[in-house]
Amino acid sequence: MRLTEWQCQVEAYLLGAEAAPAADLLDSLRGGPTLNAEDGMLIYYNAYRSRFKEVLREDYAVLLAWLGEDEFEQLLDDYLHSTRSDHFSLRWLGARLPAFIEQSGDGALAELAKVEWAFTLAFDAPQGEPLTLQDMATLPAEAWPALRLGLLPSVQWLNCRHNSMALWRTIKNEQDVPASAPLDNPAVCLIWRLDLVTRFRLLEPSEAWALDGMVHQGWTFAQLCEELGAFVEAPPVQAATWLKQWISEGLLQREG
Amino acid sequence: MAATPPFLGYGLGLRSAYYSEILEQRPPVDWFEVVSENYLVGGGKALYFLDAIGEQYPLVMHGVSLSIGGPHPLDRDYLQQLKQLTERVNPAWVSDHLCWSRGNAHQLHDLLPLPYTEESLEHVASRVRQVQDVLQRPLVLENVSSYVRTADSTFTEWEFLTALTEATGCELLLDVNNVYVSAFNHGFEPWDFISALPLDRVRQLHLAGHSDYGNCLIDTHDQPVCDPVWQLYQRTLERFGPVTTLLERDDHFPPLAELLEELLKARTLAATVLGKESLCA
Numbered sequence: 001m002r003l004t005e006w007q008c009q010v011e012a013y014l015l016g017a018e019a020a021p022a023a024d025l026l027d028s029l030r031g032g033p034t035l036n037a038e039d040g041m042l043i044y045y046n047a048y049r050s051r052f053k054e055v056l057r058e059d060y061a062v063l064l065a066w067l068g069e070d071e072f073e074q075l076l077d078d079y080l081h082s083t084r085s086d087h088f089s090l091r092w093l094g095a096r097l098p099a100f101i102e103q104s105g106d107g108a109l110a111e112l113a114k115v116e117w118a119f120t121l122a123f124d125a126p127q128g129e130p131l132t133l134q135d136m137a138t139l140p141a142e143a144w145p146a147l148r149l150g151l152l153p154s155v156q157w158l159n160c161r162h163n164s165m166a167l168w169r170t171i172k173n174e175q176d177v178p179a180s181a182p183l184d185n186p187a188v189c190l191i192w193r194l195d196l197v198t199r200f201r202l203l204e205p206s207e208a209w210a211l212d213g214m215v216h217q218g219w220t221f222a223q224l225c226e227e228l229g230a231f232v233e234a235p236p237v238q239a240a241t242w243l244k245q246w247i248s249e250g251l252l253q254r255e256g
Numbered sequence: 257m258a259a260t261p262p263f264l265g266y267g268l269g270l271r272s273a274y275y276s277e278i279l280e281q282r283p284p285v286d287w288f289e290v291v292s293e294n295y296l297v298g299g300g301k302a303l304y305f306l307d308a309i310g311e312q313y314p315l316v317m318h319g320v321s322l323s324i325g326g327p328h329p330l331d332r333d334y335l336q337q338l339k340q341l342t343e344r345v346n347p348a349w350v351s352d353h354l355c356w357s358r359g360n361a362h363q364l365h366d367l368l369p370l371p372y373t374e375e376s377l378e379h380v381a382s383r384v385r386q387v388q389d390v391l392q393r394p395l396v397l398e399n400v401s402s403y404v405r406t407a408d409s410t411f412t413e414w415e416f417l418t419a420l421t422e423a424t425g426c427e428l429l430l431d432v433n434n435v436y437v438s439a440f441n442h443g444f445e446p447w448d449f450i451s452a453l454p455l456d457r458v459r460q461l462h463l464a465g466h467s468d469y470g471n472c473l474i475d476t477h478d479q480p481v482c483d484p485v486w487q488l489y490q491r492t493l494e495r496f497g498p499v500t501t502l503l504e505r506d507d508h509f510p511p512l513a514e515l516l517e518e519l520l521k522a523r524t525l526a527a528t529v530l531g532k533e534s535l536c537a
């Protein structure tokens with residue numbers, strides 16, 4: 001048998017539903033004195049599954065605590081059957097789990113999974129070039145109106161419709177966990193990394209609107225002030241207050 | 257190609273469980289081996305500790321995803337990332353495994369054994385040359401633990417490794433525990449493997465623990481090195497002289513002090529076999 005053909009057979013076996021190797025694959029193998037070829041292949045078959053699940057148990061520890069052992073195990077079995085790994089690193093195995101859960105129609109659970117995955121993304125995202133208060137202090141006055149800002153690579157923007165952040169926080173802190181419930185109003189949650197520590201914060205609606213304008217709609221600082229003019233008496237003061245907070249929290253980099 | 261790398265002494269695998277302790281206590285470890293894939297990320301804690309520990313200790317990069325014998329074309333993106341990491345880490349050398357870990361369509365995330373045939377040799381040799389061209393240094397390849405062999409193999413594993421070094425100039429990472437595990441599972445004498453390897457191609461040794469399931473041994477890296485593997489290590493040193501040695505632990509992490517004690521056992525054994533000069537990195 002050609003090398004590639006044999007490897008395709010092994011791959012199909014490892015990813016397949018049947019733990020017993022096909023007869024022609026077995027024919028291509030030799031057992032040892034006490035370990036026969038079928039049991040030898042089973043070691044690889046089981047290792048693939050246990051490695052897959054071990055990674056997801058670590059990446060989704062909150063989801064595991066929320067669902068309980070049996071239900072989480074069933075979720076992993078279903079995910080494992082439907083998912084193939086296409087990245088060299090096991091780190092990315094869980095990337096599609098939130099979407100997989102969403103397909104089943106459980107929006108609240110999918111959102112909790114998104115929150116947990118967002119923490120893994122924030123954890124090892126590139127540093128970017130954080131804007132500092134010192135940068136702002138030395139920014140020439142004429143540069144302020146055209147100032148454009150973006151989120152640093154670690155910042156994950158989540159539009160939450162459920163109390164996922166409360167669930168995540170209480171499970172992490174081993175406190176009494178509230179029931180899953182929809183929020184009265186959808187809220188934006190930011191998850192990011194500052195000084196190697198991951199952080200999160202729910203934004204007030206007005207702040208979320210302003211930050212969305214700056215980092216997603218491409219507003220300049222002058223446009224932010226203009227938009228704010230309809231709602232507040234001193235737009236530059238409010239804009240500068242928010243800007244100072246976002247920069248202090250390590251959320252922003254300069255764009256353009 | 258780079259100049260011949262030095263004898264580094266006795267090292268440990270760098271694992272996140274020990275990051276802070278290493279920086280705070282500066283343990284008596286000559287060098288650390290880092291799993292390359294753990295650091296092929298954008299930023300964060302892993303890269304922070306890699307840089308900080310790399311300032312204080314020599315490092316070697318050890319990969320698990322090269323899939324040097326795989327059916328799929330070599331992952332150019334992975335290779336470029338690996339090369340960039342070598343520029344950051346400046347490792348004494350770069351190793352991976354003689355195996356395949358990616359199938360024709362998908363990642364399999366395991367160190368799967370190859371048939372040891374002329375066809376495999378040609379296939380792997382061509383890919384080793386491609387990798388060496390990208391990395392601009394000899395690749396160091398490790399023998400894996402295995403649980404099946406193919407019926408059509410025309411080489412033994414050690415003949416295959418030897419032929420591969422001759423064909424490509426690559427070097428070998430001899431995992432003494434893997435030899436022991438595979439020898440048990442396939443019924444050959446471990447010394448037949450080790451004694452047949454070329455004296456001048458073994459760049460590094462691995463020591464690790466395995467699990468004994470009665471009818472088979474599984475390479476779990478989750479417990480101390482067993483006595484027969486220590487004995488095999490001693491014979492290996494007697495044959496090869498001082499070789500850079502690494503103690504691997506990937507699960508059931510004990511306190512660092514326990515690993516240091518086990519590493520001391522390797523040093524002491526080497527000093528007994530080879531004299532005190534073998535302790536100097």
